[in-house]
Amino acid sequence: MLAAFFSLILRDMRLGYAQGGAAGLVIAFYAITISLFPFGxxxxxxxxxxxxxxxxxxxxxxxxLLSLDRMFQADFEDGSLDSxxxxxxxxxxxxxxxxxxxxxxxxxxxxxxxxxxGLMLHLDGASMRVVLIALLxxxxxxxxxxxAAAALAVAVRRGGALIALLxxxxxxxxxxxxxxxxxxxxxxxxxxxxxSFLGSLSLIFAVLGPLAAGGALRLALE
Amino acid sequence: MHWFANPARFIRxxxxxxxxxxxxxxxxxxxxxYLALVASPADYQQGDxxxxxxxxxxxxxxxxxxxxxxxxxxxxxxxxxxPLADVAGKAAxxxxxxxxxxxxxxxxxxxxxxxxxxWVWDAxxxxxxxxxxxxxxxxxxxxxxxxxSKAARAAAILALVGxxxxxxIKFSVDWxxxxxxxxxxxxxxxxxxxxxxxxxxYVMLAAFQFYFFTVFLWRIKGxxxxxxxxxxxxxxxxxxxxxxxxxxx
Amino acid sequence: xxxxxxxxPTSSPKARTTLNAQALACRRGQRFLFAxxxxxxxxxxxxxxxxxxxxxxxxxxxxxxxLSRPEAGQLFWCGMAVPPSGAGLSEQVHYVGHSSGMKAAxxxxxxxRFWARYLGGAEDRLEASLEALDLEAxxxxxxxxxxxxxxxxVSLARLLVAPRPLWLLDEPTVALDSDNQHRLxxxxxxxxxxxGMAVIATHTPLGVDGANLDLRDFQxxxxxxxxxxxxxxxx
Numbered sequence: 026m027l028a029a030f031f032s033l034i035l036r037d038m039r040l041g042y043a044q045g046g047a048a049g050l051v052i053a054f055y056a057i058t059i060s061l062f063p064f065g066x067x068x069x070x071x072x073x074x075x076x077x078x079x080x081x082x083x084x085x086x087x088x089x090l091l092s093l094d095r096m097f098q099a100d101f102e103d104g105s106l107d108s109x110x111x112x113x114x115x116x117x118x119x120x121x122x123x124x125x126x127x128x129x130x131x132x133x134x135x136x137x138x139x140x141x142x143g144l145m146l147h148l149d150g151a152s153m154r155v156v157l158i159a160l161l162x163x164x165x166x167x168x169x170x171x172x173a174a175a176a177l178a179v180a181v182r183r184g185g186a187l188i189a190l191l192x193x194x195x196x197x198x199x200x201x202x203x204x205x206x207x208x209x210x211x212x213x214x215x216x217x218x219x220x221s222f223l224g225s226l227s228l229i230f231a232v233l234g235p236l237a238a239g240g241a242l243r244l245a246l247e
Numbered sequence: 248m249h250w251f252a253n254p255a256r257f258i259r260x261x262x263x264x265x266x267x268x269x270x271x272x273x274x275x276x277x278x279x280x281y282l283a284l285v286a287s288p289a290d291y292q293q294g295d296x297x298x299x300x301x302x303x304x305x306x307x308x309x310x311x312x313x314x315x316x317x318x319x320x321x322x323x324x325x326x327x328x329x330p331l332a333d334v335a336g337k338a339a340x341x342x343x344x345x346x347x348x349x350x351x352x353x354x355x356x357x358x359x360x361x362x363x364x365x366w367v368w369d370a371x372x373x374x375x376x377x378x379x380x381x382x383x384x385x386x387x388x389x390x391x392x393x394x395x396s397k398a399a400r401a402a403a404i405l406a407l408v409g410x411x412x413x414x415x416i417k418f419s420v421d422w423x424x425x426x427x428x429x430x431x432x433x434x435x436x437x438x439x440x441x442x443x444x445x446x447x448x449y450v451m452l453a454a455f456q457f458y459f460f461t462v463f464l465w466r467i468k469g470x471x472x473x474x475x476x477x478x479x480x481x482x483x484x485x486x487x488x489x490x491x492x493x494x495x496x
Numbered sequence: 497x498x499x500x501x502x503x504x505p506t507s508s509p510k511a512r513t514t515l516n517a518q519a520l521a522c523r524r525g526q527r528f529l530f531a532x533x534x535x536x537x538x539x540x541x542x543x544x545x546x547x548x549x550x551x552x553x554x555x556x557x558x559x560x561x562x563l564s565r566p567e568a569g570q571l572f573w574c575g576m577a578v579p580p581s582g583a584g585l586s587e588q589v590h591y592v593g594h595s596s597g598m599k600a601a602x603x604x605x606x607x608x609r610f611w612a613r614y615l616g617g618a619e620d621r622l623e624a625s626l627e628a629l630d631l632e633a634x635x636x637x638x639x640x641x642x643x644x645x646x647x648x649x650v651s652l653a654r655l656l657v658a659p660r661p662l663w664l665l666d667e668p669t670v671a672l673d674s675d676n677q678h679r680l681x682x683x684x685x686x687x688x689x690x691x692g693m694a695v696i697a698t699h700t701p702l703g704v705d706g707a708n709l710d711l712r713d714f715q716x717x718x719x720x721x722x723x724x725x726x727x728x729x730x731x
Binding site: 039040043045046097102103104105108109110113151211246247 | 586591599600610651
Binding site for chain 2: 174187193195222229
């Protein structure tokens with residue numbers, strides 16, 4: 026069972042970087058979204074530094090959204106999803122494995138690259154460390170919530186646009202605590218409190234997301 | 248529980264309840280509006296704008312109440328496979344969306360004289376806005392399926408994910424606003440409410456509640472009729488071609 | 497040209513499995529595709545599903561694979577009732593449907609290796625599976641670059657990477673040339689000779705001995721609608 030779980034994670038991560046995989050696209054999207062902000066609000070270093078935490082988070086959130094739509098859709102279309110149900114994993118664990126693979130292949134690279142973009146937005150060193158840790162702790166929730174929405178969208182069959190509607194309201198708490206952690210560096214509140222809430226969100230959705238996704242995938246197969 | 252699953256029984260029950268709730272709704276609404284708009288005193292600070300509260304607060308309450316109904320229906324759909332629960336969730340959602348919209352509009356109208364802006368990122372208003380999006384998602388799922396029982400289960404999954412999220416969203420938005428604007432002006436519906444304002448508020452709350460039950464029952468009846476119509480259309484394929492003469496007198 | 501059965505990996509010959517179905521019914525929307533369907537399948541036997549398009553062959557196979565649930569009726573595996581919820585028979589079966597279940601960007605070997613690991617097979621069966629379907633020369637090509645018939649062979653090779661007693665095959669001959677149809681026949685025969693079972697929906701004669709099950713015999717009358725509790729307008 027564990028072997029199946031890890032082989033599925035590995036396959037999905039490799040798919041992200043194989044030909045036609047979305048991982049490169051997602052990184053490019055993240056970079057472009059962030060570089061649009063200076064054009065939108067002006068190159069003033071002070072303003073950019075003030076909004077940098079929010080910009081990095083919103084760009085990560087949109088990049089996650091961009092890559093969710095293929096999470097189950099591709100497996101559904103090519104028949105893999107049928108065979109995935111014949112393995113030892115219940116559908117909720119299939120969803121968990123795929124959500125983890127999504128995080129590892131799509132979002133973790135963004136987290137790692139975020140200090141680079143923080144630098145371009147004139148973020149200071151202390152804030153940058155907090156941004157990095159906050160993204161690391163909070164972005165798994167994006168993949169896990171996203172799994173539920175992506176599975177529902179597969180069940181609906183024409184769900185591409187639906188995912189954004191389903192998932193973005195549920196992303197709001199993650200965004201609030203993620204940005205809250207960064208703002209706490211400059212004195213608005215407590216970094217550790219925001220971090221604890223971010224971690225709790227990731228843990229809550231590690232249970233809730235795959236459960237909901239498993240139920241939705243069952244509907245998609247019927 | 249499954250006693251209600253028989254639509255004939257349910258409709259008979261609904262037909263007994265509706266003649267009670269309909270006049271109650273109209274009567275309470277008339278009394279409530281009179282108390283709220285005419286009989287109650289204007290606020291010493293806010294003047295007549297405080298009267299928006301008598302619409303706004305019950306709407307915001309109903310917005311949440313309807314979501315609880317939707318979530319409870321979703322729960323019975325998934326756990327007990329209760330067929331009428333599917334229909335109940337579908338019937339309650341648009342009413343909830345309307346109340347949510349009303350709460351947002353009245354909140355905005357109230358905000359203009361109070362804050363000098365049509366929209367302020369106040370904790371309560373922001374939470375209601377998120378609730379509005381949750382309703383839209385729920386209804387979009389219903390709209391996207393052809394098969395009723397599948398749509399019901401998918402929508403139920405979303406409703407339950409949503410209902411677990413509502414306290415999280417509420418908490419996070421409160422957290423966020425206290426951080427950014429510690430002194431909230433939006434206190435009129437808090438514990439500091441003047442005793443003279445309570446009766447009209449409670450009457451309006453009751454009126455909205457009965458309005459919900461009336462429209463809810465109507466909408467379930469309508470859904471059941473639509474389901475039946477659809478089934479007859481399916482079943483009618485054969486008879487329609489087999490006995491065309493009966494239709495030509 | 498016939499494939500040599502000696503090295504062919506399949507289920508253990510000791511397996512004495514049976515599959516019985518009692519009064520199965522399957523609903524699509526408001527209509528029953530079939531109802532009151534009974535059959536029994538012994539180890540070493542083949543059941544061939546017949547019936548026109550839309551008679552429910554694919555639905556029956558998916559139902560046996562546990563991908564959907566029957567509207568009514570009961571399945572028995574080795575005499576034991578299969579619980580309607582839960583995994584059901586899923587770890588006893590292979591299902592080869594219309595789509596290949598292979599990733600276009602991965603090579604044939606990589607695809608099959610994943611399924612071997614995921615479905616609990618052994619990777620040392622990989623070579624034999626490739627050989628059995630004459631895929632050795634294509635093993636390093638991405639599946640997306642293969643023709644429809646070659647892709648079909650790759651999805652059939654999945655049957656061999658992990659041994660499972662019951663094969664559920666939905667139109668397995670589609671896109672196969674006659675040589676490869678013979679190859680498939682050989683695979684199925686070896687599988688059942690070793691104690692396996694197969695349920696096959698097909699329009700082309702496969703040249704295997706099997707009981708026929710015509711789904712037209714279980715079609716409810718045209719007016720027979722699914723019982724929808726919300727349509728019970730009389731008590």
